Amino acid sequence: MTKLLMVCMGNTCRSPMARAIACTMGAAAGLASALETDCAGTHADPLGERPDPRAALTLARHGYAMGRARSRPIAEQDFIVFDLILAMDLDNLAQLRRLCPEEHGHKLHLLLDFAEGIKEVEVPDPYYGNEAGFEQVLALCEAGIRGLIRHLLWRREHPCA
Numbered sequence: 001m002t003k004l005l006m007v008c009m010g011n012t013c014r015s016p017m018a019r020a021i022a023c024t025m026g027a028a029a030g031l032a033s034a035l036e037t038d039c040a041g042t043h044a045d046p047l048g049e050r051p052d053p054r055a056a057l058t059l060a061r062h063g064y065a066m067g068r069a070r071s072r073p074i075a076e077q078d079f080i081v082f083d084l085i086l087a088m089d090l091d092n093l094a095q096l097r098r099l100c101p102e103e104h105g106h107k108l109h110l111l112l113d114f115a116e117g118i119k120e121v122e123v124p125d126p127y128y129g130n131e132a133g134f135e136q137v138l139a140l141c142e143a144g145i146r147g148l149i150r151h152l153l154w155r156r157e158h159p160c161a
């Protein structure tokens with residue numbers, strides 16, 4: 001079982017979208033029983049907020065289900081429980097590095113570290129933008145998750161590497 005945590009700032013747009021995409025793409029790759037996914041925010045407030053409706057609508061247009069995601073802040077226990085903690089941008093990655101115990105620092109990555117063939121490093125925050133911003137987030141998350149799944153499948157086939 002590989003446990004993935006997607007992290008953005010408020011946990012209402014990017015990280016729930018990345019989580020939904022990871023669930024769907026993971027299942028399509030035969031990893032449904034081998035993946036556990038969640039999402040959190042470095043500044044998730046208020047607690048328990050539903051994802052942004054624009055994020056849910058964008059996902060639905062592309063065949064993804066948002067699920068029952070609710071905003072929550074990153075917790076100390078997350079650094080222990082999750083195998084990979086994937087930040088959407090450099091600011092959130094820096095915040096995670098400040099919070100993360102040293103022995104778990106190897107778990108922290110940008111989601112787009114796994115993407116192939118794109119120049120972007122960060123998944124931009126679409127909150128203050130328009131529909132096009134959510135479409136861009138979806139495309140970037142798909143690229144990152146595709147690469148992540150390839151990585152996980154390779155590790156599954158080469159456990160000693």
